[in-house]
Amino acid sequence: MNPRGPLTFALGLASALALGWVAYPRLQYRSVEQPIQFSHKIHTGESVGMTCAECHPLGDDGRFAGLPSIATCEPCHTETQGTTKNEKHFVEQYVTKGREVPWLVYARQPENVYFAHAPHIGLAHLPCERCHGPHGGSDQLRPYQENRLSSYSRDIWGPSATRLARAEWEGMKMTDCSACHEAHGVRESCLTCHK
Amino acid sequence: MRFEVTRRDVMRFAGGAAIGAALSPMPWTLTDDLAIWTQNWRWIPRPSKGERSTATTACALCAAACPLEANCVGKSPIALRAAGGAQPLCSLGLTGHHLPWHPARITRPQRIERGAARPASVSIEAVVRETARAMAAARSGSGSVVVLDSRPDRSGSWAWQRLLASIEGAVVVATPGTEGSSLDALDALSSDATRLTTLDLAGARTILSFGAPVAEGWGRLSECCPGDVTLVQVEPMRSRSAELSDHWLPARPGTEGVLALGIANTLISASLVPSSVTESIADFAAYTDIVARFPLARVAAITGLAADDIALTARELAANGPTVVVAGEQPGGGPLRRSDRVAILGLNALLGSAGRIVDRAELLSPRAGEPLAPVARLESLPGRSVALLVIDASAGDVAFPWHVVDRKLASSALVVALSPYLAGTARHADFVVPTAPFLEAIHEIPSSRTEAAPALSISAPLLPAREGAIDPVAFVRMLASAGQIDLGGDWSSTESLARERVARIHAAAIGSVAQPSESASLPVASLASADELWDALAKGGRWTGDRAAANPERRVELAAGLGVDLTREVGAAQASDRTLKLVPRAARETTLTAVVSPVLSKLYRESQLRRSPGSATLSPRTAAALGLRNVRAARILTAGGSAHVSLSLDEGVMAGVVELTVAPDLIALGDAARADHRMAIDLLTPAADGSWSSIDAELVEG
Ligand code: SF4
Numbered sequence: 001m002n003p004r005g006p007l008t009f010a011l012g013l014a015s016a017l018a019l020g021w022v023a024y025p026r027l028q029y030r031s032v033e034q035p036i037q038f039s040h041k042i043h044t045g046e047s048v049g050m051t052c053a054e055c056h057p058l059g060d061d062g063r064f065a066g067l068p069s070i071a072t073c074e075p076c077h078t079e080t081q082g083t084t085k086n087e088k089h090f091v092e093q094y095v096t097k098g099r100e101v102p103w104l105v106y107a108r109q110p111e112n113v114y115f116a117h118a119p120h121i122g123l124a125h126l127p128c129e130r131c132h133g134p135h136g137g138s139d140q141l142r143p144y145q146e147n148r149l150s151s152y153s154r155d156i157w158g159p160s161a162t163r164l165a166r167a168e169w170e171g172m173k174m175t176d177c178s179a180c181h182e183a184h185g186v187r188e189s190c191l192t193c194h195k
Numbered sequence: 196m197r198f199e200v201t202r203r204d205v206m207r208f209a210g211g212a213a214i215g216a217a218l219s220p221m222p223w224t225l226t227d228d229l230a231i232w233t234q235n236w237r238w239i240p241r242p243s244k245g246e247r248s249t250a251t252t253a254c255a256l257c258a259a260a261c262p263l264e265a266n267c268v269g270k271s272p273i274a275l276r277a278a279g280g281a282q283p284l285c286s287l288g289l290t291g292h293h294l295p296w297h298p299a300r301i302t303r304p305q306r307i308e309r310g311a312a313r314p315a316s317v318s319i320e321a322v323v324r325e326t327a328r329a330m331a332a333a334r335s336g337s338g339s340v341v342v343l344d345s346r347p348d349r350s351g352s353w354a355w356q357r358l359l360a361s362i363e364g365a366v367v368v369a370t371p372g373t374e375g376s377s378l379d380a381l382d383a384l385s386s387d388a389t390r391l392t393t394l395d396l397a398g399a400r401t402i403l404s405f406g407a408p409v410a411e412g413w414g415r416l417s418e419c420c421p422g423d424v425t426l427v428q429v430e431p432m433r434s435r436s437a438e439l440s441d442h443w444l445p446a447r448p449g450t451e452g453v454l455a456l457g458i459a460n461t462l463i464s465a466s467l468v469p470s471s472v473t474e475s476i477a478d479f480a481a482y483t484d485i486v487a488r489f490p491l492a493r494v495a496a497i498t499g500l501a502a503d504d505i506a507l508t509a510r511e512l513a514a515n516g517p518t519v520v521v522a523g524e525q526p527g528g529g530p531l532r533r534s535d536r537v538a539i540l541g542l543n544a545l546l547g548s549a550g551r552i553v554d555r556a557e558l559l560s561p562r563a564g565e566p567l568a569p570v571a572r573l574e575s576l577p578g579r580s581v582a583l584l585v586i587d588a589s590a591g592d593v594a595f596p597w598h599v600v601d602r603k604l605a606s607s608a609l610v611v612a613l614s615p616y617l618a619g620t621a622r623h624a625d626f627v628v629p630t631a632p633f634l635e636a637i638h639e640i641p642s643s644r645t646e647a648a649p650a651l652s653i654s655a656p657l658l659p660a661r662e663g664a665i666d667p668v669a670f671v672r673m674l675a676s677a678g679q680i681d682l683g684g685d686w687s688s689t690e691s692l693a694r695e696r697v698a699r700i701h702a703a704a705i706g707s708v709a710q711p712s713e714s715a716s717l718p719v720a721s722l723a724s725a726d727e728l729w730d731a732l733a734k735g736g737r738w739t740g741d742r743a744a745a746n747p748e749r750r751v752e753l754a755a756g757l758g759v760d761l762t763r764e765v766g767a768a769q770a771s772d773r774t775l776k777l778v779p780r781a782a783r784e785t786t787l788t789a790v791v792s793p794v795l796s797k798l799y800r801e802s803q804l805r806r807s808p809g810s811a812t813l814s815p816r817t818a819a820a821l822g823l824r825n826v827r828a829a830r831i832l833t834a835g836g837s838a839h840v841s842l843s844l845d846e847g848v849m850a851g852v853v854e855l856t857v858a859p860d861l862i863a864l865g866d867a868a869r870a871d872h873r874m875a876i877d878l879l880t881p882a883a884d885g886s887w888s889s890i891d892a893e894l895v896e897g
Contacts (some may be wrong), residue, residue, distance in 0.1 A: 012215065020218070020222075028224065111242055150227075194794065
């Protein structure tokens with residue numbers, strides 16, 4: 001049998017598999033570094049001992065206050081804490097100048113989604129880790145990955161291209177929200193999240 | 196060694212690559228990303244960002260005027276819900292804040308040339324010039340001028356009447372199928388034809404509804420009959436009101452009047468009509484003669500209902516009074532035949548509810564003592580007599596077959612529509628003037644024909660009006676100035692006229708305002724200024740005035756208004772054994788508006804929770820009899836034309852009946868308008884009295 005036929009076929013197969021599994025996932029997202037590095041681990045660890053809610057509180061009206069403003073950091077960071085380059089940059093460029101840090105938010109939902117933290121934390125008593133995973137214990141901020149076509153954060157689809165064998169907090173697509181709602185017997189309608 | 200790439204190599208490589216690609220996540224993630232990419236094009240509106248706030252106003256999308264609270268971000272409403280303890284908003288109201296961004300929205304005047312692929316933008320001056328020319332021609336006798344008003348009694352309606360007062364024969368007519376228009380038949384019962392009558396629904400314990408979507412918001416019945424009310428719904432199809440009723444009587448389409456006479460027969464023969472009632476009926480003997488021709492067995496055979504059910508219903512109506520019998524507009528099906536309505540509404544007199552047929556107190560107009568063109572009924576206009584038709588759909592639309600109006604138009608008639616959308620009735624116009632939709636402008640919601648007391652709500656804008664939107668009252672002014680008609684006064688906008696009306700109500704110190712979050716109503720006399728009254732209304736309050744004084748002299752005539760078709764034989768022979776009764780079907784909220792939200796669009800087109808436009812449903816038995824059991828696509832033929840429909844089978848549909856989904860149409864759901872777009876509702880050929888609630892049709896494969 002002339003092996004040329006199967007070989008050509010295999011070559012096509014291998015090229016497409018390589019493209020689909022290796023090259024495309026890299027091309028799909030562009031990586032952007034966060035403006036500065038930040039260690040959640042130091043802040044939530046034993047030495048500082050802060051909780052998530054101290055920097056990301058729910059407002060009086062039940063609304064999630066989002067990212068902490070520079071005013072939240074100021075009391076401890078008017079002077080540099082430690083000797084890292086990052087800390088020096090943070091204090092000089094942001095705290096001293098009163099500028100907000102333009103963080104890139106991994107979990108930012110697209111504009112057509114209105115997500116309310118209040119019912120999830122206040123009523124459903126979900127821990128932050130249910131959706132954000134071990135982010136609160138991270139020592140480094142990974143690069144923010146933005147989908148080149150949809151401009152969504154990679155965290156919406158989740159880190160795995162196949163979405164198989166994921167941890168429960170990996171992925172924030174509508175189907176993920178619905179699956180959790182269904183599992184908890186929570187009724188939903190289109191207008192719950194899309195206004 | 197030379198390696199030559201052959202065509203076969205390319206094919207093998209491509210085959211391997213195709214399989215390899217399918218085994219990788221690439222095509223699946225790419226499809227997802229591309230779908231999202233198409234949702235994020237530059238021209239797709241984005242929710243604004245900014246401070247969160249709430250605002251209260253009234254929903255202007257139907258006559259129910261539900262008070263609503265809007266959650267706003269950056270001054271744009273992002274969610275609507277019922278204000279205070281009011282009843283929940285319907286799906287149209289709940290998604291009302293999406294409508295200003297509907298794809299069919301227009302902000303420039305449009306000219307729709309017959310046969311042209313697309314409408315063209317024109318200047319407002321050109322529209323005014325052409326309309327004024329047609330008005331001038333009508334004044335010199337070339338035909339009449341008619342304004343079709345989808346929400347009568349607004350200040351905008353008054354402005355049209357004021358303009359038309361100077362044109363001989365010009366009239367304002369309510370858009371066919373406007374809610375409450377079925378009650379016009381009450382006037383045929385009253386011995387005093389000079390007064391407008393309606394039904395007093397307050398305190399009723401039983402409601403017998405013939406086709407009125409009472410459980411879907413029709414006629415504000417929920418407010419009128421608090422507590423324990425029994426609803427008996429007569430309707431050939433399993434509508435939402437039928438589902439929610441205590442008893443559903445699925446009478447064959449077109450036999451509702453006969454059923455009413457059958458009920459009357461039982462009431463009279465079982466001596467359930469008190470003598471005090473018979474004395475208030477001027478022609479009781481003649482009526483009894485007619486009714487005697489409708490014994491239960493015959494009525495049962497005609498309507499398809501069991502004789503026992505009819506008798507039981509009649510007894511329950513008499514025993515569980517006060518009873519009100521309403522004939523309403525089936526969503527998409529408009530009013531029943533006039534003679535049917537007379538027979539139905541006449542039951543009110545027979546059930547001792549003569550006091551319930553009351554004079555309808557009129558709402559104060561914005562200005563007193565000015566000449567106004569009369570309000571007429573469309574059926575009363577001679578065929579082919581209208582030279583200029585203005586469709587004022589600025590306050591909402593009504594789904595009706597265009598033929599109802601078209602047959603009144605002269606061959607060279609000019610049709611001008613005012614609408615925020617190039618959709619609904621406006622699609623039939625030669626020119627469309629863009630107006631501001633709900634939430635972008637002041638909209639008045641006056642009492643409808645179903646209310647005995649005058650009432651008024653104001654829907655205040657929560658969004659800035661988009662550039663290009665024309666105020667309907669300003670358009671009236673432009674026409675007056677182009678036609679050199681002196682309208683007097685300095686009113687120039689809907690708001691200025693509406694404020695004048697509110698000032699008149701305040702000055703008269705009549706009625707009170709029910710506010711969404713307060714349990715007690717606020718008497719108008721307690722408000723210091725007209726501005727205070729305006730503010731209370733603009734925040735979702737509803738002003739209600741005094742009812743007309745009881746009219747002890749009123750006598751009713753029940754026999755005179757019954758049509759020949761009812762008093763003679765009913766149910767003409769079928770044209771052929773393939774002939775079906777076609778009944779239009781729609782949810783109420785989709786027939787009151789030219790467009791619906793994209794959320795509802797998903798519901799209709801993707802979820803199969805609601806029947807999609809252009810779908811026909813019949814029972815498996817009927818399908819088997821027609822040889823259509825396994826057919827999914829069919830053609831429906833009526834005297835009005837033919838159309839392709841998707842066919843589905845449902846045990847709940849009556850034998851011999853085909854239910855056709857007539858609203859929302861594809862444009863309402865957000866599809867681009869095409870010149871050849873045919874609305875399913877236009878298949879319905881109206882009867883001589885303008886009704887189209889059921890017609891003959893055939894279904895063939897293909
Ligand atoms: S459309 Fe009518 S019934 Fe629905 S919320 Fe608005 S006013 Fe109420």
